[in-house]
Amino acid sequence: MRVRHSKQVVMATTYALLAEEGLAGVSVDAVARRSGVAKTTIYRHWPSREALLLDACAQMGPQFEVPDAGSFARDVRALAQRVVEQLLSGPYAAILLSLMDAAERNPDLAALLAAAQAKLVEAVRMVSARARGRGELRRAPDAADLAALIVGPLLYRRLFSHEPLSDAFLRVVVDNAVRLAGGNIDSQARGLRR
């Protein structure tokens, strides 16, 4: 039990340091100092700073459960909202930029981003399959393409153009996904509860 607890504390500390100071702020020394867990203990569980970092990001990072809100438009909206809340709000936005930057030079971190993306694509795939099962959609666009067209514009606004991720913009993104999949914008998107 104590081992489990100290592992948990080390994970949370690593993640918090990452959020506050970026990748450069995460060292085994800094994690040991702040968590109160001995460096030898940390190295017993993780062979390197890199391993620690990857594990913390994988465990503490955003989770994308698959929404089931009754219509394709509602499901896409729920997904988009989760991306905004988990990936692009608060501390994770800064972590994401650090990870994206480091991933340019580090294939393990690039793989971590790819894994987050795979979860997203899987959620889009399931949501689309269910909607087609209900007869909502006339087309079956590739789930990875659809994910890029949903998440990309959110990423762009939050990290590049710094325009607000307003409710109206989320609506544009959701309507676009519905249109791309051959759903009916009017009956679906307009019927969303706001």
Add this chain to the structure above:
Amino acid sequence: MRVRHSKQVVMATTYALLAEEGLAGVSVDAVARRSGVAKTTIYRHWPSREALLLDACAQMGPQFEVPDAGSFARDVRALAQRVVEQLLSGPYAAILLSLMDAAERNPDLAALLAAAQAKLVEAVRMVSARARGRGELRRAPDAADLAALIVGPLLYRRLFSHEPLSDAFLRVVVDNAVRLAGGNIDSQARGLRR
């Protein structure tokens, strides 16, 4: 003439350092060392490292001329290709990440990104207006929204998911923009010369 030349050399050196080493690699010392221009001369033209950096990015950064390729689909494709070539290929991808990261804490750099985005939006606006003038489009989506739906997915693939910016994916993005603007996918996008 000599002043103009040394300013140009300082600009190019600053930009090259930024591309190679990121924001952290750019200091007035480093620029002076590499360019051979004296620090006092540099400070005569730019009051601070920040001012130098902003000026270099503004002058050397990507230019988005407005394409005029005969159809909305071709124009959007030309724009998307320019974004891929100028913003997301080669050294500028790394610069962009550095800028995006620093912009989280520095409003001047955020303004620089916003200015790049404004140029993009203006190009989208002109391309759309021309296409509507030719009777190609049934809808007039907001140019900033359209820019986000064109550039966002490219940014996402290049910096987040690391999937290839393939020709097929560019086609998805262009078709999507055409559909959003109420153009005809079949007659427009399929007719693109590849």
